[in-house]
Amino acid sequence: MSGFRTYEVYQRTRPGETTEWIKPRQLTSDAYLVDPYPLVAILREHTPCYRDWPGNAFWVTRYDDVTSVFVDDANFETRSRAQRCGRDGWGRDLGEELEVLRCLERAADQQGEAIARRVLSEMEGDLATEVFARLPFELLCTAMAVEPTTDLARTYLHLRRATSWEPAARRDGLDALDRLAAWAAPLLEQRRSGDGDDLLSIVARVGGSGADLAITVLEMDHDTLHGVLANLWCRLLTEPELMDEVRGDPLLVKAAVLETLRHRPPIVSADRFTRHEVERFGRLLPEGALVRLSAAAANHDPRVFTDPDVFDLHRRDLCQREPRGQYRADGLPSGISFGTGAPSRHPAVPEDRPRSRYAIVRDLASTTTRAILEDAPQLRPADGATPTLRSLRIGEPHTCWSLPVVRG
Numbered sequence: 001m002s003g004f005r006t007y008e009v010y011q012r013t014r015p016g017e018t019t020e021w022i023k024p025r026q027l028t029s030d031a032y033l034v035d036p037y038p039l040v041a042i043l044r045e046h047t048p049c050y051r052d053w054p055g056n057a058f059w060v061t062r063y064d065d066v067t068s069v070f071v072d073d074a075n076f077e078t079r080s081r082a083q084r085c086g087r088d089g090w091g092r093d094l095g096e097e098l099e100v101l102r103c104l105e106r107a108a109d110q111q112g113e114a115i116a117r118r119v120l121s122e123m124e125g126d127l128a129t130e131v132f133a134r135l136p137f138e139l140l141c142t143a144m145a146v147e148p149t150t151d152l153a154r155t156y157l158h159l160r161r162a163t164s165w166e167p168a169a170r171r172d173g174l175d176a177l178d179r180l181a182a183w184a185a186p187l188l189e190q191r192r193s194g195d196g197d198d199l200l201s202i203v204a205r206v207g208g209s210g211a212d213l214a215i216t217v218l219e220m221d222h223d224t225l226h227g228v229l230a231n232l233w234c235r236l237l238t239e240p241e242l243m244d245e246v247r248g249d250p251l252l253v254k255a256a257v258l259e260t261l262r263h264r265p266p267i268v269s270a271d272r273f274t275r276h277e278v279e280r281f282g283r284l285l286p287e288g289a290l291v292r293l294s295a296a297a298a299n300h301d302p303r304v305f306t307d308p309d310v311f312d313l314h315r316r317d318l319c320q321r322e323p324r325g326q327y328r329a330d331g332l333p334s335g336i337s338f339g340t341g342a343p344s345r346h347p348a349v350p351e352d353r354p355r356s357r358y359a360i361v362r363d364l365a366s367t368t369t370r371a372i373l374e375d376a377p378q379l380r381p382a383d384g385a386t387p388t389l390r391s392l393r394i395g396e397p398h399t400c401w402s403l404p405v406v407r408g
Helices: 004-010 024-028 030-034 037-046 063-070 098-122 127-132 134-144 150-159 167-191 199-205 210-218 224-238 240-248 252-263 357-375
Strands: 049-052 057-060 269-274 278-280 283-285 290-294 379-381 405-407
Touching (some): 037 290, 063 269, 098 127, 098 134, 098 199, 098 357, 127 224, 134 150, 134 199, 134 224, 150 210, 167 210, 224 252, 224 357, 224 379, 240 252, 240 357, 252 357
Antiparallel strands (some): 049 057, 269 290, 278 283, 379 405
16 A cells, blocks of 8 residues: 555654653754754764654764765755745746856856955954855855845845745745845846846846846855855954964965864755655655754764864865765765755866856855955954854854954
8 A cells, every 4th residue: 555654664653752862842942053063963873863753854963874865866855945935936046057157156266355355354343244244245246247235235135034934034035035036127138138247147148037036046055155254263263273373374274164164064954855755774754754964963973083073174084175975086075065065976177167166165265264364464353252153043054143353
């Protein structure tokens, strides 16, 4: 009988069952938002495929398990942000079009450093809000060849919360999606007959609408660049010895970015869904099951990384080049970075296509960090400032949202 096996297996697992180690509602508590690492470490060591009944999810927490699900498109799928906010089919996501990818790569490579230095020079006192949060928005405006106005910045900020579970934030996000589509429509018409290489011209040439542009922006990774820079600089500014080490050896900047992506990734979890019944991790996962992958747990897995809770610039068990399937050919693992997508199947420096999102973010974060070290060498935390990391809401980045600083 169809579905019988799932039903029979589920009779052995009673709703509400938990473990002696953790209660499910701890995974949506303020303690988790502030510091998810102790909780997910308990799951990783004692119940690596944890059935979260209130959240109707399976939490997967060991590195090899997480990476196996992350890249297994035959058995698992990732649902788009458009699906999650109820706008599936409203507009097309053009983010995988080669010309769109090339445009975003050009903006990062050709203008990223200049933008970083400019916004740093305009900073009045908060590195996180005035530089790191602003950088992805300014890059997007550069890619679209438009001026970064206050209204557009507000629309961009609200748009990112369209998938929020919180009704007010979700409503603001959907309104922002409509505003962005309406703003883009006349610009697309103006550029439809041109030969520009900016994002709006590219979308216009493929017959895209304002809704297509809005959905394309919605599906972009807005959080990893902001988050990895904020998390890294929170550490550098609060650990003077580490700051001195990085300042003394520019080659350590890239290592610091990669270790931050491993040790304190801004995107601490990602959701996948089973395409059909899947037997994995000693469980039978039913069709459509929500599988929550924890980078916070996997990136600290002692089976993979030596002394995983230590932030180590000289770590020898971390991939320093772009990984394939999360591992390099010599067996070195990389930190899991959900926001930049699954590891690319293409060469690290492809001849016929742009570099991966992972590579672009890694390189731009490194370039921005070097620019700050050069342009603000005496930067230090403002008196009384106690920068910390946390998520503001469930599902939002775990990062430093405010980093008050003074120059010298």
